[in-house]
Amino acid sequence: QQQVKQSPQSLIVQKGGISIINCAYENTAFDYFPWYQQFPGKGPALLIAIRPDVSEKKEGRFTISFNKSAKQFSLHIMDSQPGDSATYFCAVNEGGSEKLVFGKGTKLTVNP
Amino acid sequence: DAEITQSPRHKITETGRQVTLACHQTWNHNNMFWYRQDLGHGLRLIHYSYGVQDTNKGEVSDGYSVSRSNTEDLPLTLESAASSQTSVYFCASSTGGPKDTQYFGPGTRLTVL
Numbered sequence: 001q002q003q004v005k006q007s008p009q010s011l012i013v014q015k016g017g018i019s020i021i022n023c024a025y026e027n028t029a030f031d032y033f034p035w036y037q038q039f040p041g042k043g044p045a046l047l048i049a050i051r052p053d054v055s056e057k058k059e060g061r062f063t064i065s066f067n068k069s070a071k072q073f074s075l076h077i078m079d080s081q082p083g084d085s086a087t088y089f090c091a092v093n094e095g096g097s098e099k100l101v102f103g104k105g106t107k108l109t110v111n112p
Numbered sequence: 113d114a115e116i117t118q119s120p121r122h123k124i125t126e127t128g129r130q131v132t133l134a135c136h137q138t139w140n141h142n143n144m145f146w147y148r149q150d151l152g153h154g155l156r157l158i159h160y161s162y163g164v165q166d167t168n169k170g171e172v173s174d175g176y177s178v179s180r181s182n183t184e185d186l187p188l189t190l191e192s193a194a195s196s197q198t199s200v201y202f203c204a205s206s207t208g209g210p211k212d213t214q215y216f217g218p219g220t221r222l223t224v225l
Binding site: 099101102 | 154170
């Protein structure tokens with residue numbers, strides 16, 4: 001059973017556009033929702049994370065929107081740049097656990 | 113600078129051979145994790161450790177083993193490599209605590225022929 005469902009699998013956006021990646025989960029015990037960014041040939045790296053006590057977190061051009069009632073969270077990349085082209089993974093963490101469960105990833109391509 | 117390294121970066125082996133992938137971190141992190149990354153499956157947890165002498169099975173642990181004899185290293189062993197274990201393997205570490213950032217190594221691409 002997939003604990004976190006990520007969509008879309010791939011996304012193509014023009015430079016300057018908005019990229020939106022969505023994740024949905026079922027377990028209400030999850031209480032930490034990070035996004036990781038992975039460039040080709042590299043390991044993933046933490047991009048931004050949110051906890052369920054807030055509905056939105058913004059860091060530069062990257063924003064996480066969190067809807068606790070719908071059990072969904074999404075990553076918005078404003079003014080997308082070719083350098084943002086990478087694979088993005090959402091993840092969830094269950095309270096009290098030190099493990100992460102990752103979504104299947106979204107390959108983002110930003111065309112110049 | 114503190115870092116996490118993996119070796120080898122690329123490995124080709126034959127079915128049935130034992131293979132060990134190394135992971136070394138210099139952050140003095142308590143937690144270490146092994147993942148495999150496959151197209152369409154994302155990152156799946158193989159084994160993890162919360163400290164020396166502690167090891168735990170993850171989501172896809174069959175055919176893999178780990179041991180933790182010191183803080184810095186968590187080697188991953190494939191007892192008898194199978195073609196289904198062809199993948200990219202990532203090691204990660206974190207200080208400890210549920211909300212702690214995991215820092216990933218550069219990965220090892222393993223091909224089992």
